[in-house]
Amino acid sequence: MNPPSRTTRASEIGGECERALYYSRTVPAEMRQPHDASLQALFDLGNDVEMNVVRRIEEMGISVLQRGKDYLDTDLELSAHVDLRVMVMGLAVPIEIKGLSPHVAPTIRDVKDIRDSRFSYVRRYYGQIQTYIRFARVPVGVFAIENKGTGAIGFIDAPRDDDCIASLEARALRVKEAVARGEPLPRYTGDHCERCPFLAPCAPDRDFGPGVQIIDDSHLIAAIERREKLHPAAKEFKEIDEEVKDILKVMGVSGEVLAGDFAIVASEVERKAYAVAAGKHVQFKIKRVAPLSSDILRGGKP
Numbered sequence: 001m002n003p004p005s006r007t008t009r010a011s012e013i014g015g016e017c018e019r020a021l022y023y024s025r026t027v028p029a030e031m032r033q034p035h036d037a038s039l040q041a042l043f044d045l046g047n048d049v050e051m052n053v054v055r056r057i058e059e060m061g062i063s064v065l066q067r068g069k070d071y072l073d074t075d076l077e078l079s080a081h082v083d084l085r086v087m088v089m090g091l092a093v094p095i096e097i098k099g100l101s102p103h104v105a106p107t108i109r110d111v112k113d114i115r116d117s118r119f120s121y122v123r124r125y126y127g128q129i130q131t132y133i134r135f136a137r138v139p140v141g142v143f144a145i146e147n148k149g150t151g152a153i154g155f156i157d158a159p160r161d162d163d164c165i166a167s168l169e170a171r172a173l174r175v176k177e178a179v180a181r182g183e184p185l186p187r188y189t190g191d192h193c194e195r196c197p198f199l200a201p202c203a204p205d206r207d208f209g210p211g212v213q214i215i216d217d218s219h220l221i222a223a224i225e226r227r228e229k230l231h232p233a234a235k236e237f238k239e240i241d242e243e244v245k246d247i248l249k250v251m252g253v254s255g256e257v258l259a260g261d262f263a264i265v266a267s268e269v270e271r272k273a274y275a276v277a278a279g280k281h282v283q284f285k286i287k288r289v290a291p292l293s294s295d296i297l298r299g300g301k302p
Contacts, residue, residue: 003029007072008175010080010135013168014127016120017188021175023198026182032197049099050083053144056153057095063087069094071135076172077179082132084144094132095142098125102149111158114143120192127168129158134165 005025012024050067057064069082084095100108104122107113115126129141143156178185189204196202248264256265 005079007077007079008172010071010078010128010131012124013078013131013171014124015192016123016190017192017196018171018174018178018185019187019202020196020198021171022178022185023201025175025179027198027201031201033199034197049146049148050097052146052151053095053097053153054084057084057086057144065092071132073135073172076169077176078131078169078172080128080131080135082136085136086142091138091140092136093138093140093142094129094136095144096125096129096132097144097146099146099148102147105145105147105149105152105154108143108145108154108156111143111156114156114158120190126158126161127164130161130164131168133158133160134168 004027008021008025012021015021054064054067063086065085065087067084069085071080071082073079082094083097085092086095087093100122104119107117108122111126114122117123125143129143133139133141139160141158141160143158144153145156146153174185184202187202187204193199193202193204248266253264254266256263258264
């Protein structure tokens with residue numbers, strides 16, 4: 001989990017909720033909602049995506065000037081870290097690299113699809129690239145979008161948007177002044193709140209249904225805590241299990257074979273068709289509503 005930042009980051013400033021920007025600079029790591037295993041896995045893939053994009057750019061004969069360029073505006077307390085800068089028509093153009101899932105990447109055809117995306121995290125990218133353009137003082141930036149399902153890479157031009165840049169500068173100033181006063185900015189509530197790392201300290205109004213019941217059963221709570229700790233391992237097992245079976249199918253394994261210390265038996269299983277009778281069942285969805293490390297919230301020592 002990230003500690004509080006001394007500046008407002010370009011990667012975050014494009015989000016709709018200014019209170020989240022305030023919290024990113026004031027809330028300690030132990031009070032933040034941890035990333036789930038799937039989201040962390042996406043972050044871990046970032047380096048692979050960047051290497052693929054750099055290789056593609058070099059194959060196109062474009063000169064890569066710099067990998068990783070930091071900017072800082074001390075007056076606005078605004079910072080940026082640009083993935084790449086390339087030389088195009090005499091300009092040092094900033095490139096922001098994004099790896100998107102197979103169901104999101106095909107929806108991105110031009111910069112308007114990023115600016116107006118139905119996904120809040122994609123819309124945030126627009127403010128990010130405009131911040132880079134502001135720092136670099138150039139008329140355009142570029143998104144490099146990799147489809148994580150196919151590996152295909154596309155490039156999206158992002159022309160300079162002076163109105164957007166002016167609004168981002170005003171936002172950075174509001175965050176700076178709020179941090180100095182120690183007063184959170186107004187919250188912007190929506191579906192994104194469920195994924196926000198500052199859900200606990202922000203405590204937005206949330207509807208848990210009529211007359212929500214409070215259960216204080218230590219055995220149930222302990223079982224749920226154990227479930228949460230095992231969830232990443234269960235997800236990883238499912239993914240690697242599917243990968244192993246896919247490899248075996250591609251290899252055309254049949255009968256009984258040995259692989260290292262493991263015996264593998266392939267057999268066909270006939271699945272009979274059946275009808276499911278209409279009826280009802282109870283479905284439980286369990287989601288943490290406070291940080292995993294919540295000693296401070298429970299009155300313990302920080």
